[in-house]
Every structure is written in structure tokens, then in C-alpha cells.
Amino acid sequence: MSGSLWLKPPAAAAAPLPSVPPPRAGAATAADPVDELAERLDEFVAGAVHPDEIAALLESDGMTDxxxxxxxxxADSFALAEDLYARVERRHTAPEAPDTGPWHSELAGCLLRGLVFALPGLAYVLAAPLLAGEQGRYGLPGGTVPLLAGAVTGWVWNQVLSHRAYTWLGLGDRAAAARTLLTGAPAGALAGTVVAFATSVPGEAPAALFAAGQALYLAAATVLLVLGRERALLCALSPLAGAFPAFRWDLPAPLRTALLLASLTAAVAFAARVLGPGLARGAAGRGGPPRAASLPYGLFGLGSGLLVLQAGIGDTLVSGAGAVVALTVSMGPAEWLLHRFRTESLVRLRTLTTAREFRRAVTGTLVLCLGGYLTVLVGLTLAATLAWPGVPMPTLPRVITLLLIGTVLWLGLLLQAFGAVASAAAVCLLASAAQLAAPAAGPLATGGAAALLGLLTCALLVRPTAHRA
Structure with a gap:
């Protein structure tokens, strides 16, 4: 079993635009209609740091040229916005105070998600002796191909499914979200199983069976994570704690199998229990959001998943184990840092008075958050390497490659949060395809992807309008 790394799309990062207030009843007609509009929009215009924000508000209200x-x-909305910006003095309301300081409760939830992302990796420790066989294809251990094929299929499917379910939740229809998961999760489990068996060869039946259980777990985990039942998933994963003695001692095969089945059964049972609202009649009566809108999220899951797998395979599966564990666990802190970036950017939007100040502040926040994530990633890599027997310390080139992959993942998630998921998916897919075509050029391809995503991020997020819906 393996945890899906990015089941929860980050919350929309933009502040909603208000509507243009109507003219006051009984108000006299202004000599200059722009003065009257400036009075109606006074609060919004006074807090804008660039005329483009005002133009976005005018266009969102349906004002045509x-x-x-x-x-x-x-002449157009931009000319009118510049006029309004020049007429109204810059001022801001006091920013909202943070909840309880930088270590507020949001961090606990993100760390919990990071933990439930990582714990399924213990299933591989328990199953390793059961899957041992002859040398497999492409220089990999036997059974690796069906395991990876099933995992990638699950990542892509469940990323698409979770985005669609989260869209329903955003519309306030939890029953429709549950019904989407009720129909989509079993289909994803079936797809992962079919792909695993289709890519297996004689002698890899144990690996294909394990991949089928992995597909079923991914479906159940998707349901629990989307519906906010992380603690239930953590309870379901608790039997996998039996893998820790397996680092040192050889456990009996029946015990290993029992622990795996207990965890899988608990996850499926918890998922089935929370899907009750999906059985309600008419739960998904509306047409819902277009399915094509979820496709880029699946492509991003494919590209980023392949990058993580390639980081793990590296020279050998053993030497890359620490990297995979670190990247998986780091998704929790990564999610929290994305939240902090959004929060700090909105504070700057309310307190700064010029576009130049806003650009400098947002760029600084971006560097700090990305640097913080990479620091956490290095620390987790060292901790995982020390805790995993037989795993050598990473060399400097592998650390650099890991940092580049971490940069690609975090910036890709950030772009996804701001609605630029198609760009992030395209860059990740190109980088992973380049690594598959020429493994020796992997660091170069990943470095190019990190640089390109950095440029895209800076170009998008330094604009104040990117932080408003």
C-alpha cells in the first residue's frame, strides 16, 4: 500500500472580489460620473495596490468597454481603473490578527496529513519478504513494474477524483461529494488492479496481488482524506506499526500478512462508513462542475508522482528509500507553508500601498517559504536515512537532485493553488519524460523544470490581481 501524496488540492489562494455597490437611492447625479463611481468604490480603491485590481473588479461586475x-x-476598464486609482487616496484597514501565532492549529492538521501520507510506506517493509523473487525487468527487483504501474494509476485517478469531490464540497454539497467518491473510488481501485495485473509477467503474481491491495487502499484513503477523516485513516494504519520490529528481525509470514490485511480492512471499513450521505436519493442531482476541469490535476499527479518514483529508484531502490520517505512526509509541512504564503500575501495586500512594495514583500515571502520547505526536506532525508538500516547516507549530487525535485513539487503545488495547474502539470510531465528518456540527464531536466516553475511563479504571484478571485 502507498499513500497518495497530493489528494487534497490546496484551498483557493485568492481573496474574493466584492461586487460593485449600486448607486445610493435618491443620490443626486454627479457632475462627473467617475466621481460618483469613485465614491461607491472608495473602500476597495483605497486598499488597491495597483490599478489592475480595480480593472478586475470592474470587469467582474460586467462593465464592458x-x-x-x-x-x-x-477608453476601457484599464483607463477607468487608472483614473479611479489616481482620485482616491491610499489607505488600508488594520490587518486581521493571526489565529494564535505562527504555530496555530492549521500546522497540526498538516503534520497529521504528512504522517498518514508516510505510514503506508511501512506496508512495503512488511511485504518485502513476501514479494521477493527473481531479478525483474529493466534492472529492477522482481515485481517492481506492476507495483509502480498500479501506484501511478492510483495517483492519477485519485487526484482527479479528489479534485472533483472537493469542487462539490466548495459548492456546499457534501452529499454530492460523497456520491462522487462512492462511484469513483471503486472504479479507481479496479483500474489500478487491472493495470497491475496487465503489466505483470509470470512469477510476479504476489506483487500483482499486493498492487491490487494497494489500489484498494488508495481508493479508501482518498475517501477519508477528502471528507476530512484523517484521524480515522491514522487508526486504520496503526497495524502497520508492526513493521518497525521487521527492520531488525524476521517476522513470520502469517504475521506480516495479517498486519497488512488488518490495516487494509480497517481503511475500507472506515471509508464505507463515511460514504453514507452518498447513498441519499438525489445527492448528486445537479450536473456539477465539468469533468474536464479535473484533468489537469490528474496530469500534475502523474508528472509529480513519476518524479518522486525516479528519485526513489535512483541508483538502487535501497539508496533511494530515504528520499521517497522524506518527500512523502514533507507533504505535510509543504501544505502548511503554502497556507502561510497565502496568509502573508493577503496581509501584504491589505497593508501595502504600492505595487512595487507588494512585489518585494511577496517575493521575500516566497523565498522564505520555499527555503523553509527545502530545509525541512533535507532534515527529513537525514532522519529517514539514519532510521532505515542499510540505507547509505546520501551523496551531495543526490541531495542536490532531491532539493531540485522538492523545488519542483512545492512550486507546482503553489501554482496549482493559484489556478495555474495546467502549467505546473506540463512542466512536471516534461521533466519526468526527460528523465525516463535519458536517466543520466535527470538532474539537468529537474533543474530546468525548477527554474521554469520559479519564473512562472514570480510572473504570476507578484501581480496583486493573482491574489483576488
């Missing part, structure tokens, strides 16, 4: 020319005598 023809209407603006006829009513306000300006």
Missing part, C-alpha cells in the same frame, strides 16, 4: 465609454468617457 462600450458601457465604460458611453457612461464614463474612458
Amino acid at each position: 462600450d458601457h465604460i465609454r458611453l457612461t464614463y468617457g474612458r
Whole structure:
């Protein structure tokens, strides 16, 4: 079994745009209609750090260029926005105080998610002797191909499924989200199983069976994570703690199998229990969001999943184990740092008065958050290497490669949070395809992807309008 790394799309990172207030009843017609509009939009215009924010508000309210020319005598929304920006003095309301300081409760939830992402890796420790066989294909251990094929299929499917379910939750329809999961999760488990058996060869039946259990677990984990039942998933994973003695001693095969089945059964049972609302009649009566909108999230899951797998395979599966564990666990802190970036950016949007100040502040916050994530990633890599018997310390080139992959993943998740998931998916897919085609050029491809995502992130997020819906 393996945890899906990015089941929860980060919350929308933009502050909603208000609607344009209507003219006050009984108000006299202004000599200059722009003055009257400036009065109506006074609070919003005073807090804007760039005219583009005002133009976005005007366009969101349906003001066309023809209407603006006829009513306000300006060429288009941008010209009108610049006029409004110049007429209203810059001022800001006091920023909202943070919940309880930087270590507020959001961190605990993110760390819990990081833990439930990582614990399924213990299933491989328990199953390793059961899957041992002859040398497999492509220089990998026997059974590796069906395991990886099933895992990648699950990552892609469940990323698409979770995005669609989260979209329903965002619309306030939890029953429809549950019904989406009720129909999609079993289909994903079936797809992962079929792919695993289709890619197996004679002698790899144990690995294919394990991959089928992995697909079933991924489906159950998707349900529990999307519906906010991380603690239930943690309870279901608790039998895997029996893998820790297996680091030192050889456990009997029946005990290993029992622990694996107990964890899988508990996960499926918990998922089935929380899907009750999905059985309600008419739970998903509306057409819902377009399915094509979820496809880029699946492609991002494919590209980023392949990068993580390639980081783990590296020279040998053993030498890459610490990297995979570190990348998996780091998804919890990564999610928290994404939240902190969003929060700090919105504070700057409310307190700064010029676009230049905003660009400098957001760039600084971006560097600090990314640097913090990479620091955590290195620390987790060293901890996983020391805790895993037989895993050598990573060399400097492997550490650099790991940091580049971490940069790609975090920046990709950040772009996804701000709605640029298609760009993030394209870059990750290109990088993973380049690594598959020329493994020796892997660090170069990953470095290029990290640089490109860095440029895309800076180009998008230094604009104040990116932080408003």
C-alpha cells in the first residue's frame, strides 16, 4: 500500500472580489460620473495596490468597454481603473490578527496529513519478504513494474477524483461529494488492479496481488482524506506499526500478512462508513462542475508522482528509500507553508500601498517559504536515512537532485493553488519524460523544470490581481 501524496488540492489562494455597490437611492447625479463611481468604490480603491485590481473588479461586475465609454468617457476598464486609482487616496484597514501565532492549529492538521501520507510506506517493509523473487525487468527487483504501474494509476485517478469531490464540497454539497467518491473510488481501485495485473509477467503474481491491495487502499484513503477523516485513516494504519520490529528481525509470514490485511480492512471499513450521505436519493442531482476541469490535476499527479518514483529508484531502490520517505512526509509541512504564503500575501495586500512594495514583500515571502520547505526536506532525508538500516547516507549530487525535485513539487503545488495547474502539470510531465528518456540527464531536466516553475511563479504571484478571485 502507498499513500497518495497530493489528494487534497490546496484551498483557493485568492481573496474574493466584492461586487460593485449600486448607486445610493435618491443620490443626486454627479457632475462627473467617475466621481460618483469613485465614491461607491472608495473602500476597495483605497486598499488597491495597483490599478489592475480595480480593472478586475470592474470587469467582474460586467462593465464592458462600450458601457465604460458611453457612461464614463474612458477608453476601457484599464483607463477607468487608472483614473479611479489616481482620485482616491491610499489607505488600508488594520490587518486581521493571526489565529494564535505562527504555530496555530492549521500546522497540526498538516503534520497529521504528512504522517498518514508516510505510514503506508511501512506496508512495503512488511511485504518485502513476501514479494521477493527473481531479478525483474529493466534492472529492477522482481515485481517492481506492476507495483509502480498500479501506484501511478492510483495517483492519477485519485487526484482527479479528489479534485472533483472537493469542487462539490466548495459548492456546499457534501452529499454530492460523497456520491462522487462512492462511484469513483471503486472504479479507481479496479483500474489500478487491472493495470497491475496487465503489466505483470509470470512469477510476479504476489506483487500483482499486493498492487491490487494497494489500489484498494488508495481508493479508501482518498475517501477519508477528502471528507476530512484523517484521524480515522491514522487508526486504520496503526497495524502497520508492526513493521518497525521487521527492520531488525524476521517476522513470520502469517504475521506480516495479517498486519497488512488488518490495516487494509480497517481503511475500507472506515471509508464505507463515511460514504453514507452518498447513498441519499438525489445527492448528486445537479450536473456539477465539468469533468474536464479535473484533468489537469490528474496530469500534475502523474508528472509529480513519476518524479518522486525516479528519485526513489535512483541508483538502487535501497539508496533511494530515504528520499521517497522524506518527500512523502514533507507533504505535510509543504501544505502548511503554502497556507502561510497565502496568509502573508493577503496581509501584504491589505497593508501595502504600492505595487512595487507588494512585489518585494511577496517575493521575500516566497523565498522564505520555499527555503523553509527545502530545509525541512533535507532534515527529513537525514532522519529517514539514519532510521532505515542499510540505507547509505546520501551523496551531495543526490541531495542536490532531491532539493531540485522538492523545488519542483512545492512550486507546482503553489501554482496549482493559484489556478495555474495546467502549467505546473506540463512542466512536471516534461521533466519526468526527460528523465525516463535519458536517466543520466535527470538532474539537468529537474533543474530546468525548477527554474521554469520559479519564473512562472514570480510572473504570476507578484501581480496583486493573482491574489483576488
